[in-house]
Amino acid sequence: MDETINFVVFSGTDDKLQALAVMTAGAAALEKKVNIFLQYWGLRAFTKASIDADHGLAAEAGESGRAAVDALARAGQASWADTLRMAKELGQVDIEACSLSMDLLALEESDLDPLVDGVEGVTAFYLNAGDAQIVFI
């Protein structure tokens, strides 16, 4: 069984990125390799200009969801970016920016937060993904 997990991250709201970070850190603790491919608004959240900003929540969160997320943050929950940093220290986590989305957002590699390891196209993503499962967020 291939123990790699591949996440394609399209969404850039803080709740979905928190879910990504939790899944990634858990996989890293289980010694599974994780590949993350950042597209569209997911990629935008990983820019130096944006990573520490408020990225909002998915529409279904509503006001009560916002309050619940804020309460967990006040209780000391690590941010998604910090959780991903921990996951990268712990295990094998490779984060790549989708080259098409780089063009879409008019980004240079120097615009990206150091969490991002590089830029690749969809072909390289599939090559690295191999036969392992792919999860789209």
Next chain:
Amino acid sequence: MADQQVDARGLSCPMPIVKTAQAVKAMASGQTVEVLATDAGAVKDFAAWAKTTGNEMVEQTVDGGVYRFVMRKK
């Protein structure tokens, strides 16, 4: 007395496991780590982590909502 301590009380998933994995990574084979956690998923998560990574669960107790695990690095 375990060789290492991880106090993960008050931390939500997956931080108890992440902090434990960090500690175990720095330990030598055969050393033990004692973990305290309050996350409701801790019992199943630590069992799954031990099974998947091959590290051994030596002790497991619960006291007043605090879970205590002792694990030995493989």
